[in-house]
Amino acid sequence: xxxxxxxxxxxxxxxxxxxxxxxxxxxxxxxxxxxxxxxxxxxxxxxxxxxxxxxxxxxxxxxxxxxxxxxxxxxxxxxxxxxxxxxxxxxxxxxxxxxxxxxxxxxxxxxxxxxxxxxxxxxxxxxxxxxxxxxxxxxxxxxxxxxxxxxxxxxxxxxxxxxxxxxxxxxxxxxxxxxxx
Amino acid sequence: xxxxxxxxxxxxxxxxxxxxxxxxxxxxxxxxxxxxxxxxxxxxxxxxxxxxxxxxxxxxxxxxxxxxxxxxxxxxxxxxxxxxxxxxxxxxxxxxxxxxxxxxxxxxxxxxxxxxxxxxxxxxxxxxxxxxxxxxxxxxxxxxxxxxxxxxxxxxxxxxxxxxxxxxxxxxxxxxxxxxx
Numbered sequence: 001x002x003x004x005x006x007x008x009x010x011x012x013x014x015x016x017x018x019x020x021x022x023x024x025x026x027x028x029x030x031x032x033x034x035x036x037x038x039x040x041x042x043x044x045x046x047x048x049x050x051x052x053x054x055x056x057x058x059x060x061x062x063x064x065x066x067x068x069x070x071x072x073x074x075x076x077x078x079x080x081x082x083x084x085x086x087x088x089x090x091x092x093x094x095x096x097x098x099x100x101x102x103x104x105x106x107x108x109x110x111x112x113x114x115x116x117x118x119x120x121x122x123x124x125x126x127x128x129x130x131x132x133x134x135x136x137x138x139x140x141x142x143x144x145x146x147x148x149x150x151x152x153x154x155x156x157x158x159x160x161x162x163x164x165x166x167x168x169x170x171x172x173x174x175x176x177x178x179x180x181x
Numbered sequence: 182x183x184x185x186x187x188x189x190x191x192x193x194x195x196x197x198x199x200x201x202x203x204x205x206x207x208x209x210x211x212x213x214x215x216x217x218x219x220x221x222x223x224x225x226x227x228x229x230x231x232x233x234x235x236x237x238x239x240x241x242x243x244x245x246x247x248x249x250x251x252x253x254x255x256x257x258x259x260x261x262x263x264x265x266x267x268x269x270x271x272x273x274x275x276x277x278x279x280x281x282x283x284x285x286x287x288x289x290x291x292x293x294x295x296x297x298x299x300x301x302x303x304x305x306x307x308x309x310x311x312x313x314x315x316x317x318x319x320x321x322x323x324x325x326x327x328x329x330x331x332x333x334x335x336x337x338x339x340x341x342x343x344x345x346x347x348x349x350x351x352x353x354x355x356x357x358x359x360x361x362x
Contacts, residue, residue: 001323003243003250013195014202016218019296021195021202026245029321036245037197039220041296062184063291064207064217065298069184070291077295107339109347110244110251111292112301114258115200115222117246118293119342140210142182156355158288161300163344166290170351174337 002029005036018042018077041118045088046075046109046164048172049100050181051127054148056169057096061141071144072162073169075120084121092125096143097133100125104181106171109164120164124172124181148173183210186217199223199258222299226269227256227290227345229353230281231362232308235329237350238277242322252325253343254350255279256301265302273306277324278314281306285362287352290345301345305353305362329354 006027013021020040028034049057056073063070076091078084085103092098106122133143146154151169154160160169175181187208194202201221209215230238237254244251257272259265266284273279287303314324327335332350335341341350356362 001321003241003321003323005243005245014204014218016204017216019202019218019220021200023195023197024245028319029243032319034319035198037195037200038246039200039296040246041293044293044295060184062186062210063294064186064205065219065221065296066291066294070294072294105339108342109344110247110342111344112222112225112297112299113244113247113251113253113343114225115220115246116293116297120293138209138213138215140182140184142184156352158286161289161291162294163290163292163348166348167344167351170348171337 004029008033037115039116041116043078043118044075044120045078045084045091046073046120046122046168047088047092047100048073048124048168049092049098049127050124050148050172054176055145056148056151057098058144058146059095059141060144070162071160073165075164085123088121088123094134094136095141097131099128099131101128102126102181104175106168109167111163122164122168122171124168124175126181148176185210189214218296220297222297224259224299225256225301226259226265226272227254227301227303227349228269228273228281229254229305229349230273230277230279230308231305231329231353235357236326237329237332238279239325239327240276240322241325251343252341254346256345266304269302269304275315275317276322278312280309280312282309283307283362285356287349290348292344303345303349303352305349305356307362329357
């Protein structure tokens, strides 16, 4: 079956600090017309930093859309002018004070492909040194160390809802098992 | 560190067919003010349906935000008046023609907790019978069977970007290994 959708028109709905919402009109594969509500997002990065005892550093943040504190691996939005990996190193340092080495890609995540263009780049690394947290203005989070084994158990027992964190934890465990990190 | 953010004001930006965008003003833990751009979403469901040869049924769809065809497990938006599990059974039947049994929860996914309220409910099941696809008007997708082992390999080799699919594949493999499905 032919699947391609052609853009006929694009209407800007909202240009925010992070989100850029458009309402597009498309031509479907059968020639009919439909609307597409799209969130254009700059993309993100997430880092699983494994220390010598195989603990991962997590962050706990209030996530406003859910009105709850969510446990996640260190992550952030991509900033223009630097690569996903450079952004990952910066976010890890800012949020946890950790400097990593032996970075390895864990691929990309499309968080919800029906409506958002966000791509989250995942990395794992080893921890080189521990410095001070350097949070951005208006950023509030607590760091928590959890062993990789415990984190895998938490993911499999449905105790960690965040998508990038579930994926990075399970992939890091697979890499460690195969001796790749 | 105190993490809670208090809503001071909420402004409706866009009320779409799927997305409901608001721009809220919040009070941060240090008393300062900030803005939150939020996508309110009805939630979703995703089903990993395993046949007797341990193949999973995937769907390939054109995903407009990425302008590409994306490989995913059968999934859809939650409809009001029915439970996530009922929605999952309906979506599986509509998109693949499959009827499942022995449904088991694989937990929930927060796809991108910084800006969307979407919760995706994940299930695994066994396949009972194969009927006809019953696609919604304007829905175009191709079904593809892939063995669970091959799918796990594809996830670990970063060939499946969709978040819910990566998570459901890896969790289904863990359940099968522990004899729970």
